[in-house]
Amino acid sequence: MKKIVDEFLDLVKQRNSGEPEFLQAVEEVAETVIPYIVQHDIYYGKNVLLRMVEPERTISFRVCWVDDSGEIQVNRGYRIQMNSAIGPYKGGLRFHPTVNMSILKFLAFEQVFKNSLTTLPMGGGKGGSDFDPKGKSDNEIMRFCHAFMGELFRHIGPNTDVPAGDIGVGAREIGFLFGMYKKLRNEFTGVLTGKGITWGGSLIRPEATGYGNVYFAQNMLEVKGDSFEGKNVAVSGSGNVAQYAAEKVLQLGGKVLTLSDSGGYIYDKEGIDAEKLAFVMNLKNVKRGRISEYIETYSNATYVEGKTPWEVKCDIALPCATQNELNEQDANTLVKNGCICVSEGANMPSTKEAITVFHKAKILFAPGKASNAGGVATSGLEMTQNSLRFKWSREEVDNKLKEIMSNIHDSCIEYGKDDDGYIDYVRGANIAGFVKVADAMLAQGIV
Template sequence: MKSKVKAFLDLVKERNGHESEFLQAVEEVAETVIPYIVENDIYYGKNILLRMVEPERVIMFRVCWVDDAGEIQVNRGYRIQMNSAIGPYKGGLRFHPTVNLSILKFLAFEQVFKNSLTTLPMGGGKGGSDFDPKGKSDNEIMRFCHAFMGELFRHIGHNTDVPAGDIGVGAREIGFLFGMYKKISNGFTGVLTGKGMSWGGSLIRPEATGYGTVYFAQKMLETKGQDFEGKSVVISGSGNVAQYAAEKVLQLGGKVLTLSDSSGYIYDADGINAEKLAHVMELKNVKRARINAYLDTYPNAKFVKGKTPWEIGCDIAMPCATQNELHENDAEALLKNGCICVAEGANMPSTKEAVAAFHKAKILFAPGKASNAGGVATSGLEMTQNSLRFKWTRDEVDSKLKDIMGDIHKSCIEYGTDDDGYVDYVRGANIAGFVKVADAMLAQGVV
C-alpha cells in the first residue's frame, strides 16, 4: 500500500513540485483515501483521486488600481475552480500578501472535501489576491475590490461559481465586490455569500465557522461523556473565526484563556469573558488594532510577542488563525499540559508532524475540513435563501448549522473508527468527503 501511495504522490509532486502547501494537503488525503480506493472495486483503477487533484480551471489575472496618492498599483488575482461534480464551485476569496497558487490550490482541494461533507450541493473552489488590506483606506480597498471584480465577474455566477470571504475579505470587501458585480451583470443574484443582512445575507453567517467548530468539538467531547462546562480553552487568532469560537465556548460554559494575531498572543488567566470579548471585537473589527491593545484596558493580562499560544496549559485547543501555525513541538507542549481535544477552526493549521503526535496520543483531533465546515455550510444556506427570496430566522439557521455539524461528525465516525474504538477523524473526513464526489464523478463519466 505504501508503494501505491508513494507512486501517486511522486506523480503529483512531479507536476506541482514547487507547491508545498498543496502537496501537504494532497499527501494527507492520499494516505487515507488510497487504501480505501484499493479496497473498493467501484473506485479502483479509475484514477479518481488523480482527477480530483487537478483543478478543472485555474484563472490568474492582473489587477490594476489607483491608491490615494494617485499611484497605479498592480496585484495578482486568482480563482481556482477545483471540482464541480456535486455543484457549482464554492469557496472563499483571500486577500493577503502570502497568497499564491500553492496556497489557493491547497485551500481549493480542501474545499472540495469540506463542501462534500456538508451534504449540500456545492463543488470546491478558492481565490484571492496578494493584495494586503491592512493599512489601506476604505477608498483604496473599494477601488481594489472593484478592479478585482472587473475581471473575476466573467468567471463566476450563481449557477457556476459562488465566492465568499476568507482572510482579509470581510463584510466591507464583500460589499464592494458585490456592488461591482451587480453593476456589471445588471442583475441582483446570490453570486457572493457573506453579504450584509439588508441585501441578501444570512443570519449566523458571520458566526458560522467559529460556532460550527465549537459544535463539532462538542460532539467529539460527547463521545467521551464530557462537554465544555468548566474546560479551559486556548484559541489562536482574533479575527472572525476566533471571535465567534470564543463566544460559543463561553455560552457553553468554557473558559477562554488566549487570543492572538501575527504579532503574538494575549493570555488572560482570569479568562476572556463576554465583556472582554466584546472589547476584542471592537479593537479588531472597528479600530483594526493589534491584539496587544487588549492590555491597555485589561493590564492584568500578558502579551507574548512573536509566539503562538500553544505553550499555555488547557483542556481544549482551537487553532483559528492560519495554515501550519501549530507545529510538532507545539503539539507536544499541548499534550504535556493535559490537552484532551484539538478542533481546527482554520484550514490545515496543524503540520503533518503535529497531527501525527495527536493521533499517537489518541486524543480527540478534528481536521479543519470537518470542524470548520460550518462557514461554507451556512454560505450554502445563504444561497438557498437567496434562491427562495426568503430569510430564515436566527434560530432556524443556527439549528440547521448544528444539524449539519452533527451529520459531519456522524460521517467521520462511520469512516474513521478503528478496531479499538479510537476515531481517526482525519481518515473519516477524507473518506466521507471523497465518496460523495467520487460517486458523482463516476456517474458523469470522463469529463
C-alpha cells in the same frame, strides 16, 4: 500500499513542484483515501483521486487600481475552480500578501472535501489576490475590489461559481465586490455569500465558522461523555473565526484563556469573558488594532510577543488563525499539559507531524475540513435563501448549522472508527468527503 501511495505522490509532485502547501494537503488525503480506494473495486483503477487533485480550471489575471496618491498599483488575482461534480464551485476569496497558487490550490482542494461533508450541493473552489487590505483606506479597498471584480465577473455566477469571504475579505469587501458584479451583469443574484443582512445575507453567517468549530468539538466531547463546562480553552487568532469560537465556548460554560494575532498572543488567566471579548471585537473589527493593546485595558493579562499560545496549559485547543501554526513541538506541549481535544477552526493549522502526535496520544482531534465547515455550510444556506427569495430566522439558521455539524461528525465516525473504538477523524473526514464526490464523478463519466 506504501508503494502505491508514494507513486501517486511522486506524480503529483512532478506536476506541482514548488507548491508545498498544496502537496501537504494532497499527501494528507492520499495516505488515508488510497487504501480505501484499493479496497473498493468501484474506484480502483479509475484514477479518481488523480482527477480530483487536478483543478478543472485555473484562472490568473492582472488587477490594476489607483491608490489615494494617484499612483497605479498592480496585483495578481486568482480563481481556482477545483471540482464541480456535486454542484457549482464554492469557496472564499483571500486578500493577503502571502496568496499564491500553491496556497489557493491547497485551499480549493480542501474545500472540495469540506463542501462534500456538509451534504449540500456545492463543488470546491478558492480565489483571491496578493493585495493587502491592511493600512489601506476604504476608498483604496473599494477601487481594488471593483478592479478585481472587473475581471472575475466573467468567470462566476450563481449556478457556476459562488465566491465568499476569507482572510482579508469581510463584509466591507464583499459589499464592494457585489456592487461591481451587479453593475456589470445588470442583475441581482446570490453570486457572493457573506452579504449584508439587508441585501441578501444570512443571519449567523459571520458567526458560523467559529460556532461550527465549537459545535463539532462539542460532538467529539459528548462521545466521551464530556463537555465544555468548566474547561480551560486556548484559542489562536483574534479575527472572525476566533472571536465567535470564543463566544460559543463561553456560552457552553468554558473558560477562554488566549487569543492571538501575527504579533503574538495574550494570556488572561482570569478568562476572557463576554465583556473582554466585546472589547477584542471592537479592537479588531472597528479599530483594526493589534491584540497586544488588550493588556493596556486589562493589565492582569500577559502579552507574549512572537509566539503562538500552545504553551499555555489547557484542556481544549482551538487553532483558528492560519495554516501550519501548530507544529510538532506545540503538539507535544499540548499533550504533555493535559490537552484532551484539538478542533481546527482554520484551514490546515496543524502540521502533519503535529497530527501524528495527537493520533499517537489518542486525544480527540478534528481536521479543519470537518470542524470548520460551518462557514461554508451557512454560505450554502445563504444560497438557498437567495434562490427562494426568503430569509430564515437566526434560530432556524443556527439549528440547521448544528444539524449539519452533527451530520459531519457522524460521517467521520462512520469511516474513521478503529477496531479499538478510537476515532480517526482525519481518515473519517477524508473518506466521507471523497466518496460523495467520487461517486458523482463516476456517474458523470470522463468530463
